Amino acid sequence: MEQVWQDIEHLLIHKDRVITEIAGNGSGPAIAFCAGLHGNEPSGVIALKNVFAYLHRHNIPVNGRLLAFIGNRNALHHKSRYAQEDLNRMWTAANIRKLHNSGFKEQELNPEAVEMIEIDQLLQGFINHLNGQERYFVDLHTTSSPSVPFAAIDKQPQSYDFALQLPIPFVANLDDFLKGTLMHYLDHIKFRALVFEAGMHDDPASVQKHEAIIWLVLGMSGAIEEGLIPNYKGCFTLLQGLSDHPHKVFKILHRHHVADNRKFAMLPGFVNFQVVEQGMPLAIDHGKEVIAPYSGHIFMPLYQEQGADGFFIISRVDSH
Ligand SMILES: [Zn+2]
Numbered sequence: 001m002e003q004v005w006q007d008i009e010h011l012l013i014h015k016d017r018v019i020t021e022i023a024g025n026g027s028g029p030a031i032a033f034c035a036g037l038h039g040n041e042p043s044g045v046i047a048l049k050n051v052f053a054y055l056h057r058h059n060i061p062v063n064g065r066l067l068a069f070i071g072n073r074n075a076l077h078h079k080s081r082y083a084q085e086d087l088n089r090m091w092t093a094a095n096i097r098k099l100h101n102s103g104f105k106e107q108e109l110n111p112e113a114v115e116m117i118e119i120d121q122l123l124q125g126f127i128n129h130l131n132g133q134e135r136y137f138v139d140l141h142t143t144s145s146p147s148v149p150f151a152a153i154d155k156q157p158q159s160y161d162f163a164l165q166l167p168i169p170f171v172a173n174l175d176d177f178l179k180g181t182l183m184h185y186l187d188h189i190k191f192r193a194l195v196f197e198a199g200m201h202d203d204p205a206s207v208q209k210h211e212a213i214i215w216l217v218l219g220m221s222g223a224i225e226e227g228l229i230p231n232y233k234g235c236f237t238l239l240q241g242l243s244d245h246p247h248k249v250f251k252i253l254h255r256h257h258v259a260d261n262r263k264f265a266m267l268p269g270f271v272n273f274q275v276v277e278q279g280m281p282l283a284i285d286h287g288k289e290v291i292a293p294y295s296g297h298i299f300m301p302l303y304q305e306q307g308a309d310g311f312f313i314i315s316r317v318d319s320h
Contacts, residue, residue, distance in 0.1 A: 015073075017118060017122065018067070018068070018069050019035075019045070019049055019068040019070065020048070020055075020056075020067075020068045021067050021126075022055070022062050022065065023065060023129075024061075024062035024065050024223070025061065027064070027133055028062070028063030028064025028133065029063075029064040029136055029221040029222060029223050030065045030133050030134070030135045031065070031067070031137075031217065031218070031221060032066075032068075032126060032191070033068040033138050033139075034068075034119075034137070035048050035068070035070060035139075035140040035210070036070045036071045036076045037071030037087055037088050037139060037182060038075070038086075038087070038088060038141065039074070039075020039076040039079065039080050039081055039082060040075070040201055040304075041142045041201055042076065042079075043198060043203075043206040043207045043210055044140025044142070045070055045076070046207050046210075047208075048140070051211055051214045051215065051218075052066075055224075061224075062223055062224060063223055063225075064133060064222070065129060065133075066223065069122060071088075071115070071119065071139075072115050073115065074111045074115060081304075081307070082112055083111040084111060084112055085113075086112075087112045087116065088139075089180040089181065090112060090113070090180050091180045091184060091185040092179055092180040095116070096185065099116070104117070119182070134221065135190055135191040136192045136217060137186040137187075137194070138193075138194060138213065138214070139182055139183050139193075140196055141196065141198070142198050142199060142200060142201045144200070144302060144303045144304035145200060145301060146203070146271060146272075147197060147272035147300075148243040148272060149196070149197065149199060149213070150170060150171070150243070151163050151166060151168055151170035151171070151194045152171040152174040152195045152197070153171070153193065153194045154183065154187045154188075155172065155173055155175060156193075158190070158191075159187050159191075159193050159194060161192070162192035162193075162194060165220055166213070166216060166220075166247075167216075167236055167237075167239045167243075167246040168196075168239050168243055169243055169245035169247075169250060169273070170249060171251065171299065171314055172249050172250065173251045174195070174252070176252060177252050177312065183195050196213050198210045198213070208238065209239065211235075212234075212235035212239050213235075213239065216235050216239070219232050219235075244273070245273065249317040250316055251315060251317050252299065252314050253293075253315055254293050254294055254312060255312050256283065257308060257310065258302065258308050258309065258310040260286075263285060263286045264283065264284070264302070264310055265283060265284050266302060266310070267282060267284070270301040270311070272300060273299065274297060274298050275295075275296075276292045276297065276298045276313065277292065278291075278292055278293065278295045279292060280292045282301075285310065290310070293313065294313050294315070295315075296314055296315035297313070298311055298312070298313060299314040300312055
């Protein structure tokens with residue numbers, strides 16, 4: 001873990017938000033990659049650095065336009081999830097109106113609002129260069145407990161088709177339960193958009209999984225010729241091999257909201273996608289046992305101090 005943090009240190013010292021921007025050639029896709037939208041998740045930043053360093057070193061031709069950027073630079077610098085507000089819950093209709101029309105009031109300009117304004121300017125600049133080519137957005141995250149790699153999307157059909165191509169399970173209705181994700185904002189301006197969760201924050205293997213998804217997206221979208229990608233097949237099998245449910249679709253049935261992190265604790269030992277039965281005790285909240293309201297799979301159990309999502313219950317949509 002220490003090495004991971006050392007590797008991003010110079011990016012932060014130089015105050016760069018953009019890891020790389022490649023104008024490319026041809027009519028290929030426009031792809032924006034984000035990492036570190038949560039400041040305690042350095043893995044995606046390292047993976048983007050590694051992949052794009054490889055592209056530069058080997059002079060690999062890019063068909064289309066690529067952008068890779070850091071989300072919450074300030075929080076990443078402090079190795080914390082966020083300073084005052086979760087930057088991945090702020091992209092609401094009200095805030096987007098402020099970004100594009102009315103502006104933020106002085107007292108609203110907390111560290112995350114400042115990050116948000118900069119990211120939006122960067123994205124608007126990226127979008128201004130596009131003329132009708134396919135748009136992709138991949139937001140790289142990690143989880144507080146060990147997990148198989150998976151994706152989450154909103155309900156837009158273009159994003160559904162995109163996620164289905166990847167050898168991982170995905171949740172297809174995140175927007176019903178989480179408001180204001182950056183993915184949601186881009187999904188609604190016609191990007192094929194997904195959140196990719198590689199695994200645990202501190203696990204060096206999360207960097208490998210992030211690199212694998214970046215290469216897969218670059219290859220599948222046609223931005224980079226598959227033959228020029230180092231071990232393209234290996235990237236596919238790495239992700240596919242880690243999951244019992246590759247290419248399978250889940251929907252969220254239930255979200256347990258956490259009002260006060262000090263009063264909430266998951267019971268130990270739950271792992272992502274584990275089967276749970278209705279009535280099974282899952283957590284303690286305000287001194288009371290929280291039981292599973294439905295049978296299904298537990299999803300994103302919260303084993304860290306910050307965050308308002310205690311756990312989700314999900315179930316397979318395509319049960320055949
Ligand atoms: Zn995250």
